[in-house]
Amino acid sequence: MNRIPITLLVNGEPYSLAVPPNKTLLEVLRDDLELMGTREGCGVGACGACTVLIDGVPARSCLTLAVDVQGLSITTIEGLAEGDELHPVQEAFVERHAIQCGYCSSGMILTAKALLDKKKRPTKDEIKRAISGNICRCTGYAKIEDAIATAAKKLATPSK
Amino acid sequence: MSYPAFRYTAPRTTREVVETLRIAKEKGIRANVLAGGTDLMPQLREGTTTPEVVVDISRIPVLKRIERMGNEIRIGAMVTHAELVTSELVREYAGVLSEAAKMVGSPQIRNLGTLGGNVVNASPAADTIPALVILEAKLVLKGPEGERILSVTDFFTAPYQTVIEADELLTDIVVPLPPPSGRAVFLKLARRKAVAIARMNLACMLYYDRQKETFEWVRLCVGSSTPRPVRMTEAEKALIGKPFSTEVLQEAGRAAAEQMVQLSGLRSSTAYKKPVVGDLVMRAVRMAVEKG
Numbered sequence: 001m002n003r004i005p006i007t008l009l010v011n012g013e014p015y016s017l018a019v020p021p022n023k024t025l026l027e028v029l030r031d032d033l034e035l036m037g038t039r040e041g042c043g044v045g046a047c048g049a050c051t052v053l054i055d056g057v058p059a060r061s062c063l064t065l066a067v068d069v070q071g072l073s074i075t076t077i078e079g080l081a082e083g084d085e086l087h088p089v090q091e092a093f094v095e096r097h098a099i100q101c102g103y104c105s106s107g108m109i110l111t112a113k114a115l116l117d118k119k120k121r122p123t124k125d126e127i128k129r130a131i132s133g134n135i136c137r138c139t140g141y142a143k144i145e146d147a148i149a150t151a152a153k154k155l156a157t158p159s160k
Numbered sequence: 161m162s163y164p165a166f167r168y169t170a171p172r173t174t175r176e177v178v179e180t181l182r183i184a185k186e187k188g189i190r191a192n193v194l195a196g197g198t199d200l201m202p203q204l205r206e207g208t209t210t211p212e213v214v215v216d217i218s219r220i221p222v223l224k225r226i227e228r229m230g231n232e233i234r235i236g237a238m239v240t241h242a243e244l245v246t247s248e249l250v251r252e253y254a255g256v257l258s259e260a261a262k263m264v265g266s267p268q269i270r271n272l273g274t275l276g277g278n279v280v281n282a283s284p285a286a287d288t289i290p291a292l293v294i295l296e297a298k299l300v301l302k303g304p305e306g307e308r309i310l311s312v313t314d315f316f317t318a319p320y321q322t323v324i325e326a327d328e329l330l331t332d333i334v335v336p337l338p339p340p341s342g343r344a345v346f347l348k349l350a351r352r353k354a355v356a357i358a359r360m361n362l363a364c365m366l367y368y369d370r371q372k373e374t375f376e377w378v379r380l381c382v383g384s385s386t387p388r389p390v391r392m393t394e395a396e397k398a399l400i401g402k403p404f405s406t407e408v409l410q411e412a413g414r415a416a417a418e419q420m421v422q423l424s425g426l427r428s429s430t431a432y433k434k435p436v437v438g439d440l441v442m443r444a445v446r447m448a449v450e451k452g
Contacts, residue, residue, distance in 0.1 A: 004168060021168030021214065022204075043162065044202040046355055051268055057242075058268045063201040067168050068194070068216055111267070132354030133266020 006070040011079025019066045026050045026061035037077035048134030051107030058111045077106035088154040098147035100138035108134045112148045170216040181327040182304045195277035235333045237276025254335045256344035260291035263348045266355045276330045284319045285384040290363035293381040300332040316388040341367040343451040345444045358384045364444040375399040386423040394419045413438030
């Protein structure tokens, strides 16, 4: 099949590759770039497990063709930590026990990061609204909401 | 790989899109326009839509604008639901469309999904369509012969069916500024608040004259309940010229329920939907009046 050359900026790294037009961003991230942190849940945009940030905005990588994001900047879960140092949102998820099976965590954490990039002190309701498109079948959400509120506090204080 | 193969093109102008669609139609090649992908991609995956060519319209700047032109707001087909929620222009002059867009899917779906896509996909449960109906919106379709402009109610023929030709592109949704006296409400009933398809949704705009104690004008559209979106004219008539009272509201609710059954016939869901449509109409009218 024909392939189309694209360049993507993934977690700050430029990648040039040739992709078939029917390949989703999710498939390219996992199969071509070997970034396995982004997960496929439902595959039809309903569950949020495959959420990545496209130019900083949470979007479903399973519904997005790779050719459609030519030239755009993609953030996956692998792009949050700096070396061994977890991102404050990741730290908060660990501290508040907001991860059980972990399948939703990548999408959940990226969605939370995008919220906190926009809003320093979100209300409980704003947190719930922000993650309303990310389904978690383990935690009942309370610990996740708690973790996001904790992350907001961490980000508000300059050093630990 | 989960998706069947297709060719892909991403034109930079609407003219190129129409030209591509025209050639495809002429040669008998199945072509699909890709906007946000939130409807098309699941259809490709399930194999219910099998294009040979996908025409991606996400690189066309003119389709992403929202602007006021005289007494109208022009919204490009690629404007996302998230942009409808935040746009000052839309909030100020077509607030009910913002409210409807806010109810679509989830934040991630609203970031991808577009108004044009919601319209052309023509789901009977689409949230933005009842809002466009009561705003008396017009649709601009661009084809090889030029543009044609249709009223939104003339666009749909049946669930998932519209009058758009294979070589036409929906470029703009044009919303005439509603009278400033109007008060609008959008309601949605679904299994849960997010990531849910409407069981029923409703858009209502009206002007209630408090001096005269009468409804001066009413526009009402109930979604997910009729084969194609229509104004609930019988319920509107039951209100206009009448005072705001429980009896009048009940009469309007009854009229809406009867019109729904008339248009949809008796279905398995009718026993549930009939009382609900009445109550929803009453609730929306009351909320609109209480907005002052």
